[in-house]
Amino acid sequence: MFRLSFYPLFGSYWVVFGLALAIGVLLLSIQPSGERVPRGGRTCLMVLRFIAFLLLLFGMLRPTLIYTKSQRLASTLPILLDQSESMSRPDELGGNTRFQTAKEALLQAVPQLKRLQSQAEIKVFAFDASLVPLEIRDGLISNLPEFPKGKETALGAVLDTVRQNSSGKRVLGTILLSDGTQRTRPPRDLLPQDAATRLRDAGIPLYSIPLGQATGTPDVQDIAVNDIQANDRVFVKNEFLVSGSLRIAGYRNKPVPVQLFFEDEAGTMQRVAETEVRSREDGQIIPFRFSYIPPKAGYFKYTVIVPPQEKELIETNNQQSSFVRVIDGGLAVLFIQGERNMEQGHLMRSLNASPDIRVDYRPIRVGKIMVGGAKGESFQTRLERFTRERPSWVDNVFKAGEYHVYILDDLDAKAFKPEELQALADRVREGAGLIMLGGYHAFAAGGYAETPLADISPVELRNIDRQPLDIPIRQDIHWSSTIPIPILLTPEGRRHYVLRLIMNPEKNAELWANLPPLLGANRFDKLKPGASLLAVGPENQKILISQLFGFGRVLAFAGDSTYRWSLAGFVEEHKRFWRQVVLWLAKMESIMEGDCWITTDQVRLLPGETEKFQIFLQSPDGNILRNFTATATVTKPDGNQEQVALVDEDGTPTGSFRSTDVAGDYTIQVEVSHESLPTDSPTRQATARFMVYDRNLELDSPVAYPQLLRNISELTGGHSATPEQLGSLLDELIKKSEELVEKRETKQSLFDSWGLLLAFTIILCLEWFLRKFWGLV
Numbered sequence: 001m002f003r004l005s006f007y008p009l010f011g012s013y014w015v016v017f018g019l020a021l022a023i024g025v026l027l028l029s030i031q032p033s034g035e036r037v038p039r040g041g042r043t044c045l046m047v048l049r050f051i052a053f054l055l056l057l058f059g060m061l062r063p064t065l066i067y068t069k070s071q072r073l074a075s076t077l078p079i080l081l082d083q084s085e086s087m088s089r090p091d092e093l094g095g096n097t098r099f100q101t102a103k104e105a106l107l108q109a110v111p112q113l114k115r116l117q118s119q120a121e122i123k124v125f126a127f128d129a130s131l132v133p134l135e136i137r138d139g140l141i142s143n144l145p146e147f148p149k150g151k152e153t154a155l156g157a158v159l160d161t162v163r164q165n166s167s168g169k170r171v172l173g174t175i176l177l178s179d180g181t182q183r184t185r186p187p188r189d190l191l192p193q194d195a196a197t198r199l200r201d202a203g204i205p206l207y208s209i210p211l212g213q214a215t216g217t218p219d220v221q222d223i224a225v226n227d228i229q230a231n232d233r234v235f236v237k238n239e240f241l242v243s244g245s246l247r248i249a250g251y252r253n254k255p256v257p258v259q260l261f262f263e264d265e266a267g268t269m270q271r272v273a274e275t276e277v278r279s280r281e282d283g284q285i286i287p288f289r290f291s292y293i294p295p296k297a298g299y300f301k302y303t304v305i306v307p308p309q310e311k312e313l314i315e316t317n318n319q320q321s322s323f324v325r326v327i328d329g330g331l332a333v334l335f336i337q338g339e340r341n342m343e344q345g346h347l348m349r350s351l352n353a354s355p356d357i358r359v360d361y362r363p364i365r366v367g368k369i370m371v372g373g374a375k376g377e378s379f380q381t382r383l384e385r386f387t388r389e390r391p392s393w394v395d396n397v398f399k400a401g402e403y404h405v406y407i408l409d410d411l412d413a414k415a416f417k418p419e420e421l422q423a424l425a426d427r428v429r430e431g432a433g434l435i436m437l438g439g440y441h442a443f444a445a446g447g448y449a450e451t452p453l454a455d456i457s458p459v460e461l462r463n464i465d466r467q468p469l470d471i472p473i474r475q476d477i478h479w480s481s482t483i484p485i486p487i488l489l490t491p492e493g494r495r496h497y498v499l500r501l502i503m504n505p506e507k508n509a510e511l512w513a514n515l516p517p518l519l520g521a522n523r524f525d526k527l528k529p530g531a532s533l534l535a536v537g538p539e540n541q542k543i544l545i546s547q548l549f550g551f552g553r554v555l556a557f558a559g560d561s562t563y564r565w566s567l568a569g570f571v572e573e574h575k576r577f578w579r580q581v582v583l584w585l586a587k588m589e590s591i592m593e594g595d596c597w598i599t600t601d602q603v604r605l606l607p608g609e610t611e612k613f614q615i616f617l618q619s620p621d622g623n624i625l626r627n628f629t630a631t632a633t634v635t636k637p638d639g640n641q642e643q644v645a646l647v648d649e650d651g652t653p654t655g656s657f658r659s660t661d662v663a664g665d666y667t668i669q670v671e672v673s674h675e676s677l678p679t680d681s682p683t684r685q686a687t688a689r690f691m692v693y694d695r696n697l698e699l700d701s702p703v704a705y706p707q708l709l710r711n712i713s714e715l716t717g718g719h720s721a722t723p724e725q726l727g728s729l730l731d732e733l734i735k736k737s738e739e740l741v742e743k744r745e746t747k748q749s750l751f752d753s754w755g756l757l758l759a760f761t762i763i764l765c766l767e768w769f770l771r772k773f774w775g776l777v
Helices: 013-029 041-061 098-108 112-116 155-165 192-201 342-352 366-371 379-389 392-396 418-430 491-495 505-514 563-567 571-585 589-593 706-716 721-738 756-771
Strands: 002-006 063-072 074-083 121-127 131-134 174-178 204-208 222-229 234-235 240-251 256-263 269-277 284-292 298-305 320-326 330-337 357-364 407-411 435-438 478-485 518-521 533-534 542-549 552-557 598-602 613-616 629-635 643-646 648-650 654-659 664-673 683-690 741-749
Touching: 002 756, 041 756, 074 098, 074 155, 074 654, 098 112, 098 174, 098 721, 112 121, 112 721, 121 155, 131 155, 155 174, 155 192, 174 721, 192 706, 204 706, 204 721, 222 298, 222 320, 222 366, 240 298, 240 320, 240 654, 256 284, 269 284, 284 298, 298 683, 320 683, 330 342, 330 571, 342 357, 342 407, 342 563, 342 571, 407 418, 418 435, 418 552, 418 664, 435 571, 491 505, 491 533, 563 571, 571 589, 598 664, 598 683, 613 629, 613 664, 629 654, 643 654, 654 664
Parallel strands: 074 121, 074 174, 174 204, 234 320, 330 357, 330 407, 407 435, 435 552
Antiparallel strands: 002 063, 063 741, 121 131, 222 240, 240 284, 256 269, 256 298, 298 320, 478 518, 533 542, 542 552, 598 613, 613 654, 629 643, 629 664, 648 654, 664 683
16 A cells, blocks of 8 residues: 655745745746747746756655555464373373374374464474474474373473573464373472463463373273371370371272381381272372371381282382381370460360370369359358369379479469479479469469469569459559560570471571560569570560479460461461470470481482481570581491581581482481580480382373363463364464564655656756857856
8 A cells, every 4th residue: 555645844834835936936037038049948948947846846845655565473383292101191082192192183283284384483392301392394293202201291391491482482372282280390390370370471372282081090090199197206105197198090989908017126117007998989089097006216117008909000109108206205294274265275286286295184263263152252251162162183183293294374373272382393393394374363463472383483473463363453464465565586595495496596586576476464573593584575575484493394484375376377386386395394305306306308209309408406405506516427228328518507517418319218327516515425316217219200190180281271361172173273373373464664755866866957957058058158
């Protein structure tokens, strides 16, 4: 399409008109004269001048020719073919494998691929853990793999690589032929959903061709032990619980045996429990649960095994193992509560989550009994009635050897006889632990300043702070519940075992600062000599204080609202804090952890993965020691040993073991020394175990996930199609390619051309020549 536009000099037609008029008048006013001018000469000269005038006017109007050109835009189409081993599953129509079906679909689409290849750049890749380029000519992919042999499917990472490689290009879309299951390891474990979000943001639609069945079939049967959960520590002769789940495909309504094996002292795996499960539908997840009582202390391996079943596709996924540390001894806690509050329920749940801790809960509702009663009944009468009606178990509750730890929660001293509190003080002096929790009837407010517990309390208890049961609550001995009190760790608290929710000191202090604050607390006046202030509030409120008394340990905790941690989602932190409170009070933190211990990043590794571990050492008072000397050796499955170089990370020796090519059990052995250790025992040792398992990632869970492919396709603006619809999908993309036409408007100026200048010059020269020839100049 052509059109002519004018861009007049100085952007104004009036200026051009004025100049043209002036020039025209000038040309008309200068008439040629002379007798030698032949007939018609004047007319010829005027015509030449008029032509020159028109050329000049044409130039001043600055005419421009505008026309539009249509040009097909360059585009590209990546095609991705899954060549991982799971594509060898024969669950397509006619018993074909997923890979065979994908290849047949590409072969049938050769005409469309050939046509599209003439319009756009087609790039074909096979992929597993990474992309492998394939060659395509005239729509035919010439070097397709014969069999899928990839050991991983890094679906998310592959899609993201395609996005990065397509940066700056116009992409018609991405075609993905896969079974939709991601099976890979870090660092290639980007989620397909995250990769799809990035494709959407880049404007690249994904078109998926799902392959395979989402459930097991009679021809393809498999059982996998999905996961196992158990505590990593348990006391000797205490119940050790192991739970987990199986994924059962192809064995509908058939009994499947599940067995628990436990390592004995000789290192031999012994079957100690067995159960039987049934699935009602293919691909169903079935839970299981085992209970076993370890008879001996030590560090043992346990394994959940499903014996190989008839016609089972893969057997390497029929078992999972881990390790448990069996510890001598046991731990009994007596929790005595006064007035009911929200703290009690959450605290009990957290302690009961530890199977190695037995908690006996005993409530004594002192306030209800002593404030209630008949109208006009005196306080002394109510007190005498409470003494008579008091629960009988209180009489012998503080007998020696019954409990390792005592918890007193918001309980007035009137609940006990003086000799009973003296017995409790004696138990602490002999080695038991005691923690008193905050409340309106705790510490001095509960009348303990006049009892034997005043001697063992880490804080000074004063008679003037008594809260009698028969008068309203005093506000001057409590921090108001309307003002939140965040828990801040003191320098000593940062090192203390009780407050160590995370090993890294900086991150641990940050976690404590992020926990929901306490709502109110008891006011403490002075600390006893030798007491340690572990935690405070923002206005230096004393929150947690520890003290050693005789052979026992005592904690004073001013708060009663740590339940808010659980409500805010910090459930594990709540469990760990109260578990460590009990272990420290019972002086069992070193029994549970050892004076020296090892933490590992993983218990189960795949071949080639790196095991990172850290070594910790603590002092007798439970503080973590830093900057100590350590050596580490790893014993491999074949019995060979390898020394591991250690690096210092914030004062903690840290090692990385990379020689994990062989499947089997590995043992880390460390030896540490520190100047604070006794001269007669200057070193400590610790052991940890981990395993390398040779499982087939691709066939452990061989079912397909077509719904995932549909979801991520729709997320990007694309859609899914069956293998038979691949040709139709390519027709759709061909049409889309044909619509990728760019219309460009081209401007060609006519006024600044050499032709116009040459014509104007020739006319002027001819006019001058004629005038010269006729003797007019």
